[in-house]
Amino acid sequence: MIITLLSDFGYQDNFVGVAKGVLLQRLPVARLIDLNHEVEPFHLLQCSYLLKSAYANFPARTVHLSLFDIMHRNPASLLVTEIDNQYIVSADNGLLPLTFNARLGKVHVHDRIVGSYLEWLTLAADFIAGLEQNDFNIAGLSTVTPKVHPARLQAVVKDNSIECQVIHIDRYENVVINLTRDEFEAQRRGRKFRIQIIRDILTHISNDYSDVPVSEKLCLFNSAGYMEIAINQGKASSLLGLRLHNERQLIYQNIKIEFL
Incomplete structure (x- = not known):
């Protein structure tokens, strides 16, 4: 069995190691794969992007275990859904409806609720072990409507412009x-455009980072299909002054695309 792990634990503490230890006690031959453990704490939008852009790349019947914001509600419940023959396990913290939106089918809930992170992790490990033993049959579990339904942060579309927000900054900045390629092209309708990034403007979509000289700015659609602002062999976030969107801030940055 393959189990992917996604969390906001970071590596300063031992939480990632403890999680793997609990899982391996019950699933000693499981293949544990780290998707990411450096999600910005409590940043649901970033966690959703990382899950959505990764899960479909795995073999059928992979279990994707989200350890993000487990205790968003206390006591905490364990939710599971099946999508594209992949199994997503999460707490009821808004991740499933935000990530899959209209594609989200039945959401099943474990009959136990727990009062701590470690209890939830143990419950998840036992559940995943049982899932394998029962040939991935989750039909016997009760269904539930997730209690947490966050508003999806969408690009603001107008007749001649789109206003977008930053949802992830990778290791290379x-x-x-x-904004996905499909959303961009649907609004563009063959028109010229300019992307306003604070004091800089881009007017071309590149296919690869090397399309521009070293240290030059560029815009492309990444492997997940989302628009990405980059600098060839440079740090776009730092050099362009772009920061991760934070819904708790009253003022945040927009990246505006105007169609001409």
Whole structure:
């Protein structure tokens, strides 16, 4: 069995190691794969992007275990859904409806609720072990409507413009915004455009980072299909002054695309 792990634990503490230890006690031959453990704490939008852009790349019947914001509600419940023959396990913290939106089918809930992170992790490990033993049959579990339904942060579309927000900054400081290629092309309709990034403007979509000289700015659609602002062999986030969107801030940055 393959189990992917996604969390906001980071590596300063031992939480990632403890999680793997609990899982391996019950699933000693499981293959544990780290998707990411450096999600910005409590940043649901970033966690959703990382899950959505990764899950479909795995073999059928992979279990994707989200350890993000487990105790969003206390006591905490364990939710599971099946999508594209993949199994997503999460707490009821808004991740499933935000990530899959209209594609989200039945959401099943474990009959136990727990009062701590470690209890939830143990419950998840036992559940995943049982899932394998029962040939991935979750039909016997009760269904539920997730209690947490966050508003999806969408790009603001107007007749001649789109206003976007930053949803992820990767290790290279490439900046991902909440706009897919399909959404962009549907609004563009063959028109010229300019992307306003604070004091800089881009007017061309590149296919690869090397399309521009070293240290030059560019815009492309990444492997997940989202628009990305980058600098060839440079740090776009730092050099362009772009930061991760934070819904708790009253003022945040927009990246505006105007169609001409």
